Amino acid sequence: LYNHHQLHGSTGLRSGSQANFFPPLEDAMLPSGSFNNRMALITGGGTGLGRAMTATLSQLGAQCIIASRKLDVLQRTAEEISSQTGNKVHAVQCDVRDPQAVSQCVDQIEALTGLPDVIINNAAGNFVCPSERLSPNAWKTITDIVLNGTAFVTLELGKRLIQNQKGASFLAITTIYAESGSGFVVPSASAKAGVEALYKSLAAEWGRYGHRFNIIQPGPIRTKGAFSRLDPTGAFEKAMIDRIPTGRLGTPAEIANLAAYVSSNYASWMSGAVIRFDGGEYVSLAGEFNELRSVTPDQWKLLEAMIRKTKGS
Amino acid sequence: LYNHHQLHGSTGLRSGSQANFFPPLEDAMLPSGSFNNRMALITGGGTGLGRAMTATLSQLGAQCIIASRKLDVLQRTAEEISSQTGNKVHAVQCDVRDPQAVSQCVDQIEALTGLPDVIINNAAGNFVCPSERLSPNAWKTITDIVLNGTAFVTLELGKRLIQNQKGASFLAITTIYAESGSGFVVPSASAKAGVEALYKSLAAEWGRYGHRFNIIQPGPIRTKGAFSRLDPTGAFEKAMIDRIPTGRLGTPAEIANLAAYVSSNYASWMSGAVIRFDGGEYVSLAGEFNELRSVTPDQWKLLEAMIRKTKGS
Amino acid sequence: LYNHHQLHGSTGLRSGSQANFFPPLEDAMLPSGSFNNRMALITGGGTGLGRAMTATLSQLGAQCIIASRKLDVLQRTAEEISSQTGNKVHAVQCDVRDPQAVSQCVDQIEALTGLPDVIINNAAGNFVCPSERLSPNAWKTITDIVLNGTAFVTLELGKRLIQNQKGASFLAITTIYAESGSGFVVPSASAKAGVEALYKSLAAEWGRYGHRFNIIQPGPIRTKGAFSRLDPTGAFEKAMIDRIPTGRLGTPAEIANLAAYVSSNYASWMSGAVIRFDGGEYVSLAGEFNELRSVTPDQWKLLEAMIRKTKGS
Amino acid sequence: LYNHHQLHGSTGLRSGSQANFFPPLEDAMLPSGSFNNRMALITGGGTGLGRAMTATLSQLGAQCIIASRKLDVLQRTAEEISSQTGNKVHAVQCDVRDPQAVSQCVDQIEALTGLPDVIINNAAGNFVCPSERLSPNAWKTITDIVLNGTAFVTLELGKRLIQNQKGASFLAITTIYAESGSGFVVPSASAKAGVEALYKSLAAEWGRYGHRFNIIQPGPIRTKGAFSRLDPTGAFEKAMIDRIPTGRLGTPAEIANLAAYVSSNYASWMSGAVIRFDGGEYVSLAGEFNELRSVTPDQWKLLEAMIRKTKGS
Ligand SMILES: NC(=O)c1ccc[n+]([C@@H]2O[C@H](COP(=O)([O-])OP(=O)(O)OC[C@H]3O[C@@H](n4cnc5c(N)ncnc54)[C@H](OP(=O)(O)O)[C@@H]3O)[C@@H](O)[C@H]2O)c1
Numbered sequence A, B, C, D: 001l002y003n004h005h006q007l008h009g010s011t012g013l014r015s016g017s018q019a020n021f022f023p024p025l026e027d028a029m030l031p032s033g034s035f036n037n038r039m040a041l042i043t044g045g046g047t048g049l050g051r052a053m054t055a056t057l058s059q060l061g062a063q064c065i066i067a068s069r070k071l072d073v074l075q076r077t078a079e080e081i082s083s084q085t086g087n088k089v090h091a092v093q094c095d096v097r098d099p100q101a102v103s104q105c106v107d108q109i110e111a112l113t114g115l116p117d118v119i120i121n122n123a124a125g126n127f128v129c130p131s132e133r134l135s136p137n138a139w140k141t142i143t144d145i146v147l148n149g150t151a152f153v154t155l156e157l158g159k160r161l162i163q164n165q166k167g168a169s170f171l172a173i174t175t176i177y178a179e180s181g182s183g184f185v186v187p188s189a190s191a192k193a194g195v196e197a198l199y200k201s202l203a204a205e206w207g208r209y210g211h212r213f214n215i216i217q218p219g220p221i222r223t224k225g226a227f228s229r230l231d232p233t234g235a236f237e238k239a240m241i242d243r244i245p246t247g248r249l250g251t252p253a254e255i256a257n258l259a260a261y262v263s264s265n266y267a268s269w270m271s272g273a274v275i276r277f278d279g280g281e282y283v284s285l286a287g288e289f290n291e292l293r294s295v296t297p298d299q300w301k302l303l304e305a306m307i308r309k310t311k312g313s
């Protein structure tokens, strides 16, 4: 009745045509000044999504610190954003895998701006690889950045904030496959799942110290960092768009608006939340019968007639 | 070492004192005019959270329709909001349990404003009761409103929007116990879980028609409707606040800002998302060792010493 | 690099060849006599999975009652099983949608065998259909059987068991798309999600009365009832097998062994559990990068080289 | 109406009295010989739950290898079990945190028995501690054992099994707070969540090589290793039992039967499953209204009367 080609999404509505219904709205969403007098630390803030979140917070009045390994990249980003927004962006070198480096980085932050009000754990590493080709080192490269890195930054800042009786909003950027797992990105899946448990745990434990912890799980948003290591040939992208219900990738500015909301006092009652932001990709993948989207109206009539004629079990 | 009294949250930090760190910010968050020229339907919009969401959308420029059983309540609310915002709010009587009434209500809406761009399924019923005291009728009273009602409204509007090739944002208000289940509110738990599956399913299936489907799971927010049937004596409230990491209940204005964001084009890439908004209550309940929050610093020192001395397994 | 055909699973290992690693073991697993002197009620026990579970429990010594609408089918099954196992199987007509019929059915059961020790809620209805083609009646046909039917049977038995201070094991058969939702089977997804919340809720609430509540989520197992309404042309089956990690469908005898375990005293400490039994299909569907299984070893070498050359983000 | 004392579980049914309904059945459940000619590796098999699983598999015919740091403990256990079952149990020293040690351990296993058919990743470390008192070293002590250790063992065995075209069943022992997170055991929660994602990912990716991956999440089962570090004073245990719907802790023999089933060919179609085995504790904790179990029948009558009198919302 329906052939293999049809089963995989090429009939009926041209895939992605629905994207017109879902235009990205990329202006800053929060009232200007929402982050006045607030300090924000964004790890991995020099590139990609981290950069976009930094730009939005800066535009809304925050003084930002961005931290990662490549100081030159950070400095260029800091300058560009701060020249556009008029608000200071600081660049601090830090390899989050190293607890001592993290501690020194926080020393620097305390000296520069004082302890932050907003922390976004966004630094990560990832690449596609069959798991039987992973060495212990490859495993550790990813999990050290993603899980240990996030833990070191979070625990170090948490301790100092608690000592100073200062509240803060913590946000972690994970991924839609953190809960389900996924083949071919296994160290990332495991580490991001660990990050989610870390943040849900601390949401419960450290509320009493004035801290909130939330999670955003992005779906595919084109950045050089992610796409060059997850889809180097670009061959995967079409299949991805085909199955995203909103028919398009997300944009950095969209996730920046969401992150700003979650980090703002408008969300001061939000803690322990896990927000999927993926154009619907996850539910589209996970639902067992969703591939029937390729059945045409005429085929449905036939199917219905057959089902109606079925008697008994 | 720690006694029964201490195990249940009465030592150390006075419960709820942390609420100072999490002040509600209740002004409208989105840019004014965000919903200009958009029509919004809010079921159960005459009272409680539905009323707050209606007020916010109206303030942001939407033309709203509120629908439920009590026309007088709806009309009073419609008038009050519209006199404050200057934007028309329509009141339409509708018992969502009745598919014909739903169809007629949508006829009326088409006549009044055209099909809506924003749909918020918020109408619900609930009360606390041991399950062995539930009659089949009590079961149906709740599930008919919550699950069938949401389905009838959603399917009726969906069909007409599809025929008119019009996109829309659907939002369902469920609850933090929809996933975990909960004793003593079992019909509500079951029906809300059904609503979540309905919305995740349609997020996958109807994206191609330009529709988004998302879910907000509120934690406790005082409304007359909810609290008079879930905690009629008020005895439960203290225990609830004690375990909420942010130390306070949520406010209707806060959830209205979140709902407005999810329903706006700023979130046009959000579909199939389930957003818990509960001050951290859910993770606080669910984590097996969270009751250790009542252990005092001195007790921790003792515990650590004992653990250190443990040898072997 | 890899073409559309390859992306959808047709290269490398012939799909399903791995099934040799996963041979079904269909003998009764529990010690014989495990259910001696125990009464078991299986709804929908006349056909498909319900029949297989009945056969296994009967073989292990239980006295079984099977209940559904078609008395002739039930009686034939009852006779066949009981002639093979030597243990009585009773057939009782009951439409679970009707609370009065359910109550009368339980009267009959009390008269025949006394209240059951083991209850398996397995009766269900389902068919594939685009949601925009669903009438309110089609919606209710499915949700009335699956959600209300399960609730009526469970609440009626629960009440009487509580009054009699008798413990019992309740098991519900749901589906792998109950949590994720799925397009094209939306009433079933919603109702099964409701059943899961019902059982998790009662696991918490009714433990004090000696009741356990658990859930099995089957993946695809060929039965006439399910497959004639979900894949009437058979066109869907190949795609399903292709993505099941164990390379084959499940068998009724396998799920019967699992159900017998969960219902036995070996699992007397199991309550509130949700056991997916699906050959790995769910995790295979849900993981974002699982489609990379079609990348060949040679292509992986190329991909790795490209990733290695990537500099910066 | 109901006072603080009553809200916390001390009225009505004496807590735990229901345990009589849920007696543990501790005999080996599977047919004898079920694991004849099969090799099983159990990490942490010298003590606690690992020891119990080893004993059951050995009794059912498996040749077992147990591996952990303390060779003397392993040897004593190996001898005791093997003298009871008549089947060889091998003791191999291995610190799972060290990838080289893991590789050498697998060399030894290959020499002793050949690659295993059954792998149970059970080794772990844990202790209770407020997160603000955790040093980076404390964090790494736990996550290195639990997450990296499990990954090193799993990846090393997986690679060699794949090269040898040999299928296997992998089982990981995690915990009920892996998904929800939990304060005061945060490194464990994070690492166990990582393990779950690892196993779900590989269930999807490595099915084609003949491997299955499943997870058991135990609730509280008294072992020296766990209880001496999680509840050194014993003060926590009563509260735990009070909220467990089955009114008691689990026993090592019960989880051993479940693990044997999951690892056997009776479950050859099970992959990617996550089985909670906790007496219902998790659902009891997580459900928002479950504390109402302390309301007495008389109080319910009053509550119902109040709710009935409520008019409007
Ligand atoms: N883009 C997507 O589609 C997508 C989807 C799901 C999740 N995400 C998540 O979104 C976040 C941002 O990703 P992206 O797409 O924006 O990619 P990206 O540009 O590559 O961002 C990663 C950032 O992490 C930093 N980083 C890496 N290792 C570090 C270390 N050891 N110490 C400190 N910083 C380190 C990098 O800076 P340096 O090189 O200077 O250290 C870089 O700025 C990540 O958490 C990613 O997992 C992205």
Ligand SMILES: NC(=O)c1ccc[n+]([C@@H]2O[C@H](COP(=O)([O-])OP(=O)(O)OC[C@H]3O[C@@H](n4cnc5c(N)ncnc54)[C@H](OP(=O)(O)O)[C@@H]3O)[C@@H](O)[C@H]2O)c1
Pocket (backbone or CB within 6 Å): B043, B044, B045, B046, B047, B048, B049, B050, B067, B068, B069, B070, B071, B073, B094, B095, B096, B097, B121, B122, B123, B124, B125, B126, B145, B149, B173, B174, B175, B176, B217, B218, B219, B220, B221, B222, B223, B224, B225, B226, B227, D312, D313
């Ligand atoms: N407040 C909380 O703490 C809380 C927590 C979790 C979830 N929620 C959810 O939030 C939503 C709003 O609750 P609320 O607290 O604002 O309580 P509420 O004021 O009682 O709101 C319920 C609304 O539903 C309407 N409704 C009830 N039955 C209906 C029917 N058959 N047809 C049409 N409309 C019907 C009611 O209006 P009529 O009486 O006029 O029909 C009422 O306006 C609900 O979905 C609730 O489950 C609330």
Ligand SMILES: NC(=O)c1ccc[n+]([C@@H]2O[C@H](COP(=O)([O-])OP(=O)(O)OC[C@H]3O[C@@H](n4cnc5c(N)ncnc54)[C@H](OP(=O)(O)O)[C@@H]3O)[C@@H](O)[C@H]2O)c1
Pocket (backbone or CB within 6 Å): A312, A313, C043, C044, C045, C046, C047, C048, C049, C050, C067, C068, C069, C070, C071, C073, C094, C095, C096, C097, C121, C122, C123, C124, C125, C126, C145, C149, C173, C174, C175, C176, C217, C218, C219, C220, C221, C222, C223, C224, C225, C226, C227
């Ligand atoms: N097979 C699969 O692949 C699969 C996958 C996931 C889940 N499941 C679930 O497994 C269970 C069994 O399904 P199956 O595959 O064995 O299909 P089946 O043979 O069609 O079983 C369904 C049973 O439900 C009974 N039933 C239907 N409506 C009823 C009503 N109103 N009152 C009482 N009984 C009613 C039917 O008997 P009468 O017609 O005599 O009433 C029939 O015996 C179902 O819960 C299904 O959702 C199956």
Ligand SMILES: NC(=O)c1ccc[n+]([C@@H]2O[C@H](COP(=O)([O-])OP(=O)(O)OC[C@H]3O[C@@H](n4cnc5c(N)ncnc54)[C@H](OP(=O)(O)O)[C@@H]3O)[C@@H](O)[C@H]2O)c1
Pocket (backbone or CB within 6 Å): B312, B313, D043, D044, D045, D046, D047, D048, D049, D050, D067, D068, D069, D070, D071, D073, D094, D095, D096, D097, D121, D122, D123, D124, D125, D126, D145, D149, D173, D174, D175, D176, D217, D218, D219, D220, D221, D222, D223, D224, D225, D226, D227
């Ligand atoms: N008991 C419970 O209530 C409970 C609840 C939830 C989960 N669990 C889980 O069940 C499993 C068993 O716990 P248990 O209660 O039986 O406690 P246990 O007796 O302390 O078992 C832990 C085992 O792990 C081994 N181990 C620790 N570090 C290791 C390392 N670096 N390399 C190799 N082996 C190492 C230990 O042996 P050596 O000291 O010789 O290395 C020990 O045999 C654990 O995964 C635990 O998380 C238990």
